[in-house]
Amino acid sequence: MARIDLNEIRHSYKPSPKSDDDFALKRVHTTWEDGGAYALLGPSGCGKTTMLNIISGLLKPSHGQILYDGVDVSAMQPEERNIAQVFQFPVLYDTMTVYDNLAFPLRNRNVPASEVDARVRRIAETLELTNDLGKRAAGLSADAKQKISLGRGLVRSDVAAILFDEPLTVIDPHLKWELRRKLKEIHKEFGLTMIYVTHDQVEAMTFADKIVVMYEGEIVQTGTPEELFERPEHVFVGYFIGSPGMGFLECTLEGDIAHVNGAAIPLEPGYGVRASSLGSRFKLGIRPMYLGVHSSREACGELPGFEARVVGVEDQGFCRIVTVQFGGQEIKARINDGHPVAEGLCWLTFPPEKTKLYFNERLVG
Amino acid sequence: MNKWEDNKAWFLILPVFIIVAFSAVIPLMTVVNYSVQDIFGPGQRFFIGIEWFKEVLSDGRLHEALWRQLLFSGLVLLIEMPLGIGIALLMPKKGWGSSACLVILALPLLIPWNVIGTIWIIFTRPDIGLFGAAINTLGLPFDHTASPFDAWVTVMLMEVWHWTPLVALLAYAGLRAIPEVYYQAAKIDGASSWAIFRYIQLPKMRGVLTIALLLRFMDSFLIYAEPFVLTGGGPGNSTTFLSIYLVKVAVGQFDLGPAAAFSLIYFLIVLLFCWLFYQALQAVGTGDKQ
Known part of the structure; x- marks a missing residue:
């Protein structure tokens, strides 16, 4: 003791x-x-x-x-x-x-x-x-x-x-x-x-x-x-904890907006200030269960939807793991409810409070 | 797939049968054959049953040689086993020191046995031998050709010098095979060095020590060349061990019948002791206590 x-x-x-x-x-x-x-x-x-x-x-x-x-x-x-x-x-x-x-x-x-x-x-x-x-x-x-x-x-x-x-x-x-x-x-x-x-x-x-x-x-x-x-x-930690682990996308930053190959994803306010002195190349991280996958832009609700392409759906019984091609990079989403996801066009949403920013492998903030 | 009887499989094990037959069974049966016959010459053989066995078993000189032999093997085991384990424990675990120790230990094992006898004759000579002369100079009269006690000391010294390295090498191999985690656990448990030896090293060495014990018992019980060269069984009969006596009977007196009976009894004694040792050591490892 x-x-x-x-x-x-x-x-x-x-x-x-x-x-x-x-x-x-x-x-x-x-x-x-x-x-x-x-x-x-x-x-x-x-x-x-x-x-x-x-x-x-x-x-x-x-x-x-x-x-x-x-x-x-x-x-x-x-x-x-x-x-x-x-x-x-x-x-x-x-x-x-x-x-x-x-x-x-x-x-x-x-x-x-x-x-x-x-x-x-x-x-x-x-x-x-x-x-x-x-x-x-x-x-x-x-x-x-x-x-x-x-x-x-x-x-x-x-x-x-x-x-x-x-x-x-x-x-x-x-x-x-x-x-x-x-x-x-x-x-x-x-x-x-x-x-x-x-x-x-x-x-x-x-x-x-x-x-x-x-x-x-x-x-x-x-x-x-x-x-x-x-x-x-x-x-x-993001990658090791959780199944599947956190998904990461290479991005650049402009104010509190993360740019992933043209798509402007809004982050929680304050990231811009904290990250401004660090550099220019960042990683955006989001847990698969928080990444929204929708069949139409209207279904995205208040959050901005980003066009992406579903390239694989893996049915695990209690949930489905969806692999999405977005801005030339791949990211996974986990869908628990029964709404249909088909291969092809889809829209992604990134809830700002669940979207994290990393620089040099470490969390910004 | 259909199955059919095919006795060709016997050919696969035939080589083993032949080798075992020529190397063990046939020579042994020849000895059995001699032991139950009185042979005067070619074609003059008489079956006499177990008469040679009776004669050999009541031979007083054989009894003496047997007790001498048991004392010798007992002393050999009592000295060589602890000494060999002790040397193995003291040897460096790695690096050039360990290699050097292994080479030095292996040296006595590489020398032909009659050469070993010769080395020790010279080494212990009271007039010019390094050991013999030195100890005589110190005021201790020492002459293995005259005193039975000195002869025994010399034979024991030679035997220990020659064969302890084998025990040490086997024990060392056993020690090296113990995973490091056992020592770590013992440290955590606060075990003393004695407890580590008693509860980890000794039990883990049981396998190799069983082999060492059996080898040392058999070899020492069958010892011939070294004492034959060194003392010739003397002075008197003081170092006449079983093998030396057997050769005297078989070759010296050419009594083939008694020698054959003697050989079989000798063989059975070795077998019996090995079995006893083996059983005892197995029991140490597996016996449950409640």
Whole structure:
């Protein structure tokens, strides 16, 4: 139970890094609040595991400090930091029973036997391992093995934080939901700081109060699922969150009007002022569910309609994903209601409050 | 597709049958054949049943050699297994140091066995040998040709020097195969170095250590060339191990019948011990405790 500060962390696996590209973590400066449930989301190779190992102390960062509750722990070993970490694949002490596996982290810290017993039985019950406690860990199924790994992470009640490194990769889908729910319960009950690494946005959103999105060794946005969805601060966040992700169109700017190959799309007032000093080449971003697709100009209502061409309709059952050719670029729209969309001519509307402007991959504003 | 019976498939496994027959079954059967006959010369053979086995089993000198052999193999395992594991644990994990260690460790294994005996004869000679002369100069009388104890020390030293590297190499391979994440988990769990050895390294090395144990047991139980060259089984009979005694019976006295019976008993003893070791080590890995 601790607040964790990462102070200007940089890390490179190379002995003498030259450019920014040599760094697995380029610059990370962030705070994990005490008792928060965080998801660390990002594609493979973006530095998620590196960051986790730096927090736990398995890895010493090339630069920067780690503070637990304001105390510098940068030089400490993981066992001194008193932190729990669960790995992607089950790690078991094969020759021990399930009970001894779960008790191991406590016994190593000389916790009294009665307390060990109480904690182990408590965790075993939560994870539904009670019947397996006397069995040898080596002979169990992959699911059960990973539950034991999770259990070893959860068994200590006094840890600074629990770090999960894609812990449900090897678990069956139906059990995944169940275990994630259990983790949330445990989080609520004990108020532990939890950081959950994943590359699955659904997993991140169902587990965490706050999601930290990483991209190429940097944190590009931290926020609630809603914030990430409604206001992506980086093109990558827009593209990575949501299915399909945010659509982007190259554009130029004139006042508060975005020009996409001749079409003048009005934006929320104020963009022009904020963007004026940045440059000339921008990207306009809009979520597929906000992009309006209409069969006639009249159907567009108050918003200005822009002529475009539907090139593909993909029926996903509960909705349709429409690919539209607009100003020489392609963009996707998601249509939930039943109104007909046929290939051919159509009119697009861009609700100004849902239309975002990006410069150099980052949100303007 | 129609199916029909076709015994041509036997041709596919025929080569294996032939190889096994010539390499194992036929020689073994020859020995079985000798062991139940009294042979005076070509054409003068008499079937005598298990008489040779009775004679061999009641041979006092064979009993002595057997106990000597068991003591020797027991000591070999007790010294070489922990020592080999210890060396493997101390070896560098990567870089040129690791390569250098591997080459140095492999050297004794590359030397022909009778050459090893010769090396140690010279090395331990009390007058000119580096080891023998040095230890005598220090005031400890040492002569493996005169004292049975010194002969045992020399044979043990030679054996340990020769074969511990094999255990170390196998253990090292086993250690290198342990994924890094186990060590990371152990760090998180606050495990001591002893706990890491006891609960991660040792269990993960069980497979290679089983092989090492079986190989070292069989090789040491069948040892012949090195002590034959070094001591010739002496002084007295103090280093006459089973193989040396067997050769004395078979070649020295040309008692083919007893030697054949002896060989079969010898073979069965090795088989029995290997089976016991194997079962014991398997049980360590899989036995449930409640």
